[in-house]
Amino acid sequence: MDKQELVRGLSAAVGAENVFADEQTICESSKDYIGFRIFERADGKSFAPRAACVVRPHTVEEVSRTLRFLNENRVDVTPRTGGSSVTQSIEPVEGGVILDGSAMSGILEINETNMTVTARCGTPLEYLENALNERGFTTGHFPQSLPMAHVGGLVATRSTGQFSTLYGGIEELVVGLEAVLPDGTVVRVKNVPRRSCGPDLRQLFIGSEGALAFVTEATLKLFRYRPDERWMRAYAVADMRRGLEFIRAVMADGYKPAVVRLHDAAEVMMVLGMSEAVPEGQALLLFLCEGPRAIAEATGDAVAEYARKFDAADLGGKPVEAWFRTRNDVCRTLDNGLYHEMGVIADTCEISANWDEIGNIYDAVVARLTGEVEEMAYAGGHASHCYAQGTNIYFTFAFMEEKGAQAAEADYMRVVAIILEETLRRGGSVAHHHGSGRYRTRFMPEEHGSSYELMYRLKDALDPNGIMNKGVLLVERK
Numbered sequence: 001m002d003k004q005e006l007v008r009g010l011s012a013a014v015g016a017e018n019v020f021a022d023e024q025t026i027c028e029s030s031k032d033y034i035g036f037r038i039f040e041r042a043d044g045k046s047f048a049p050r051a052a053c054v055v056r057p058h059t060v061e062e063v064s065r066t067l068r069f070l071n072e073n074r075v076d077v078t079p080r081t082g083g084s085s086v087t088q089s090i091e092p093v094e095g096g097v098i099l100d101g102s103a104m105s106g107i108l109e110i111n112e113t114n115m116t117v118t119a120r121c122g123t124p125l126e127y128l129e130n131a132l133n134e135r136g137f138t139t140g141h142f143p144q145s146l147p148m149a150h151v152g153g154l155v156a157t158r159s160t161g162q163f164s165t166l167y168g169g170i171e172e173l174v175v176g177l178e179a180v181l182p183d184g185t186v187v188r189v190k191n192v193p194r195r196s197c198g199p200d201l202r203q204l205f206i207g208s209e210g211a212l213a214f215v216t217e218a219t220l221k222l223f224r225y226r227p228d229e230r231w232m233r234a235y236a237v238a239d240m241r242r243g244l245e246f247i248r249a250v251m252a253d254g255y256k257p258a259v260v261r262l263h264d265a266a267e268v269m270m271v272l273g274m275s276e277a278v279p280e281g282q283a284l285l286l287f288l289c290e291g292p293r294a295i296a297e298a299t300g301d302a303v304a305e306y307a308r309k310f311d312a313a314d315l316g317g318k319p320v321e322a323w324f325r326t327r328n329d330v331c332r333t334l335d336n337g338l339y340h341e342m343g344v345i346a347d348t349c350e351i352s353a354n355w356d357e358i359g360n361i362y363d364a365v366v367a368r369l370t371g372e373v374e375e376m377a378y379a380g381g382h383a384s385h386c387y388a389q390g391t392n393i394y395f396t397f398a399f400m401e402e403k404g405a406q407a408a409e410a411d412y413m414r415v416v417a418i419i420l421e422e423t424l425r426r427g428g429s430v431a432h433h434h435g436s437g438r439y440r441t442r443f444m445p446e447e448h449g450s451s452y453e454l455m456y457r458l459k460d461a462l463d464p465n466g467i468m469n470k471g472v473l474l475v476e477r478k
């Protein structure tokens with residue numbers, strides 16, 4: 001189907017006012033924030049594929065009609081809502097269609113009795129959170145991309161937030177949802193606290209990255225908003241290993257601080273700019289406890305006790321307050337061209353593993369990044385989402401790119417491959433919360449092992465024509 005025919009067909013299905021075929025809308029709608037794309041854009045280049053057009057539906061019926069038309073005509077479709085992807089997950093297939101849910105915005109219900117909120121897929125998280133805060137509630141979900149991400153994308157990526165150690169990831173926060181399958185069928189998984197009626201169908205869509213269905217609505221848990229009852233304290237520990245042991249003890253003993261962050265010495269200096277507050281070469285631990293005052297205080301008291309046990313120096317609350325104030329600022333400067341001016345590609349890459357391997361992964365990755373990659377200007381990392389079983393490491397890195405934008409993707413993948421290879425070698429997961437997107441797809445067979453076949457069977461069952469977000473999660477079969 002050529003572009004004109006496609007635009008005509010979509011206009012007939014959902015109204016011409018919802019179909020956009022201009023260059024600017026197409027480029028803006030497929031803009032991804034993976035490090036090498038940011039570098040390419042600052043260099044005035046674009047190597048990302050081009051969609052034929054963008055559809056912005058306003059209702060679930062319009063989503064259904066759009067997908068039915070695209071499915072019948074075997075046209076590739078890439079869903080998106082907030083557009084804060086950092087994994088090439090919203091880059092379209094050449095000549096395909098971008099299905100943009102950002103116009104489907106709005107809170108449908110705040111149910112104070114059941115402690116739930118229902119919002120449409122295009123509802124910006126920041127708007128949702130502010131509206132809830134005014135009524136004394138919170139979602140407890142604070143990804144750093146809070147000013148950018150929307151409800152649909154948060155669900156579809158299996159996202160997690162800075163307070164996840166207490167509230168959990170989005171997979172624990174979604175109590176029900178509505179989605180549209182590629183053939184236009186609308187399905188709803190109802191809102192109940194728990195049930196035992198077969199596998200949990202919510203989880204089919206949470207983390208499906210637009211490859212199985214389009215999420216139109218989600219019902220999330222609510223928590224009481226208690227910003228004045230927070231306990232904050234920072235500690236310096238000898239190194240990352242010692243810090244990881246400290247966190248393991250807190251989590252294994254059953255305490256649930258809301259925020260637990262362990263930054264290595266490189267990040268203390270280069271990312272947080274706190275080298276004056278932390279003894280040279282040491283790692284920094286940040287804790288924030290919240291909830292009913294008695295629980296927050298008891299959790300804080302326990303953390304202080306572990307600090308004594310692990311010889312951690314008490315740095316007071318100020319470093320936590322400073323992190324808290326500036327924690328999402330990066331969202332405003334992503335495309336300011338600063339790294340490009342410095343000639344570097346900078347980015348992050350998050351993995352997870354059990355306690356018995358996470359320290360080994362951290363050591364091996366940092367040793368290889370600094371030892372093997374000549375152009376490496378900086379490599380560090382932090383743990384920020386903690387469980388009784390293990391934690392994540394969010395590696396941060398910057399390397400000199402002297403060959404220009406043409407080489408950016410290949411050089412970037414060489415660096416990232418080191419992180420993902422070392423993680424897989426030790427049984428960890430290659431993606432703690434950003435998702436597979438396209439850049440991690442080639443690591444998915446090893447990530448999933450023998451269960452990877454299930455992913456294809458799910459894909460064949462829900463999307464037999466393979467139109468949904470081709471290239472994410474699934475390696476294309478020959």
Ligand SMILES: Cc1cc2nc3c(=O)[nH]c(=O)nc-3n(C[C@H](O)[C@H](O)[C@H](O)COP(=O)(O)OP(=O)(O)OC[C@H]3O[C@@H](n4cnc5c(N)ncnc54)[C@H](O)[C@@H]3O)c2cc1C
Nearest residue numbers: 081082083084085089143144145150152153159160210215
């Ligand atoms: C500065 C920055 C900080 C970040 N920090 C975090 C963080 O702390 N935690 C975290 O988890 N992530 C983080 N991210 C990544 C990103 O914000 C998350 O993945 C977020 O969940 C994406 O939401 P979105 O609405 O922007 O989705 P998009 O970017 O629009 O889409 C992301 C993926 O979801 C799919 N999708 C989107 N909408 C739908 C829909 N309605 N139905 C089906 N599929 C859909 C897309 O196809 C794509 O695969 C960060 C990103 C940036 C740029």
